[in-house]
Amino acid sequence: MNHLNSLRHVLAASVCLTAIGGSALADKLPPEKDLSGLEYELIGRTDLYDYRALDSYSEAPFLADMAAEGKLPAVKDRLPKEPLVFKTGAMVDGTGEYGGVFRHVIGGRPEGWNWLAGQHQGWGGINMAIQECLVRQGPRWQIKSEDQTGPLPNLAKSWSWNDDNTQLTMHLIEGAHWSDGDPFDTEDIRFWWEDNVEDENVSSRLSKGSLAPGAKLEILDDYTFRWTFSEPQSETLVENLAYIQGCPGPSHALKDKHPKYNPDATYESYTNAMPGEALPVPVMGAWVPVLHKPDELVVMRRNPFYWKVDEKGQQLPYFNEMHFRLSTWDDRTTQAVAGSGDFSNMENPANYVAALKQSQSPDSPVTVRFGKRALAWRLELNFSDIGAEDEVDLALRDLFRNKDFRIALSHALDRDAIGQAVARGPFAYPYTGGFTSGSAFFDYDSTAYQPFDQAKANAMLDELGLQDTDGNGIRNLPNGGDDIEIDVIFNSGRNETRKQLDAVISQLGEVGIRIIARGLDKTNFETARLGGAFNGMINRRGFPTLTREPCNNMPISASCPFFHQSQDGERTLLPFEEEIQAAYRTFISSNDSAEKLQMTRDIQRLITENAYVIGTIQTPAALLVNRRIKNAHPGTPVYMFEWAEDGIIRERLWTPTAEQVKELLPGTIAEY
DSSP states (O other), X not given: OOHHHHHHHHXXXXXXXXXXXXXXXXXXOOOOOOOOOOOOOOBOHHHHEEEOOOSOOBOOHHHHHHHHTTSSOOHHHHSOSSOEEEOGGGOTTOSOOOOOEEEEEESOOOOOSOGGGTOOOOSTTHHHHHOOOSEEOGGGXXXXXXXXXXXXXXXXXXXXXXXXXXXXXXXXXXXXBOTTSOBOOHHHHHHHIIIIISOTTSOOSSOTTSSSTTOEEEEEETTEEEEEOSSOOOGGGGGGGSTTTSOOOXXXXXXXXXXXXXXXXXXXXXXXXXXXXXXXXXXXXXXXXXXXXXXXXXXXXXXXXXXXXXXXXBBSOSOSEEEEEEOOHHHHHHHHHHTSSSEEEEOOGGGHHHHHHHHTXXXXXXXXXXXXXXXXXXXXXXXXXXXXXXXXXXXXXXHHTOHHHHHHHHHTOOHHHHHHHHOSSSOOEEXXXXXXXXXXXXXXXXXXXXXXXXXXXHHHHHXXXXXXXXXXXXXXXTTTOOBOEEEEEEETTOHHHHHHHHHHHHHHHTTTOEEEEEEEOHHHHHHHHHHTOOSEEXXXXXXXXXXXXXXGTSOOBTTBSTTSOOBTTBOOOOHHHHHHHHHHHHHHHOOOHHHHHHHHHHHHHHHHHTTSSEEEEEEEEEEEEETTOBOOOTTOOSBSSSBHHHHTTGGGOBOOGGGOOOOXXXXXXXXX
């Protein structure tokens, strides 16, 4: 039994499958056909890695030469007191050989290197190569259900709670360094929390107030810190401290760029304090970005101060160099299938059939394996007045807050047709919001479904008084108002999103609702999304767990979800939003498995029966890995607790010397 099913069995054992809140959900999703076929052996938490001092350590040969020449401290002095040690028994191909290149292709572009201020580095695994976070989620897919007691340790090697769960004390690895040699300690934690998370002027990935009500940080010593909360919490809260929310940055490099410490700085200048062309930057990750050719390439070299080793004492990573070719997301799959890229999360359903056919050739350089349905797309309508430009926008936002309007739009969508427009075959499955069917928290009986029914959609819109009063085929706002024209933003770099939006435009047009597509590049799309500057937005937004970027999905703080932000601190939540908020707070504060399970089902019901977002389709993704790559563990899902770039544990991947790709910058490290 794989982890997903076994986790469901463990959760289901504590609660009977009864209707939630006494209300039956009228329409049910059609039966689903699982395409994954995943089979793998699960292990215990302590079987994956631990923290301990070894008798001796070794390193990549060129680093050993630099240390011998006095250009670097000895490897034992660059490692922590007790490094993180990956265990050989959990490596499918064992400890590896140094050297070579691991090649990625991505469609994103580095926005900058200041991830503390919310900047992304282009996605596709480039962020994860440089950021290390307090705890880790990705490798949890490999852990037995009985050991699924929370996230895995990482920069925080251990933590503990007080008796009433109102204090969380965390202990960092001792003696680790940033890639430039500066010590990593609790000053980096303090700066991350006080001057970024808690500063409302900084667009931190973990927003103020979203960790827990009344969270206060106290620094106890160089490697120990404590949070105090106004309400009891649970181990679930710690998941918020994984990627992408709980990743501290280099305080020694950023503090003098922050307006709190520099009167000449602004928040804009702070956000851009590490622009894309300014390399290298200090990181805790396995590789350091050293070269950025805009629209072409990012080259990373191994971090000589990386703080993880294998059981032989070999400092990780095994690969000396990592490349990110800056191309398109579709090209990522093309390059992986052709063998000129080493890794791809194949996420564009339009590529699935062709990639499958090519990979089945006996001389194919790549393996292809589908996972559970974890990719989902949805139409989000803005409930807030933020960004409204005129009275028409305000009238539309009022309409969006009407449940019957949202339900009518959901009934107007033919999701089967949308799925086939994206990819022919059995890949797509209807999505109406909430957890994707590939999530361990998905519950079929708690999921409301609005099946395709144009007659019902038209009747509901008529009941709302939305008539076509001027005979042009478009319904009007009540009382002879303007045509109902909803501008919908989308990421113009996502072809699969554009195909879905085209289908949505056609289908909603048939019930008298006009959708105006507004394509934005990735950066402008993110700016509009985070700032609430849209009426409608269609986006790929999976919902695997409650704690993975919850601001995308629930009203857990004043700044989220992004389609219902507060304005000047004021916001009136809809009654069902208040119920979602209360259920989430109960979930993160409870240690009772039955209660936690009930909360996930309540949230699934509330989101789907109220059409909080209007889902379109959900699909699986496939993991593509070059056959020369070793330790790519069979069964690694594209997306479960985290994306596969984290789940596959890239720092322990390797390639035999005879199959290694030539390095662009051999024998070098980042120079600061």
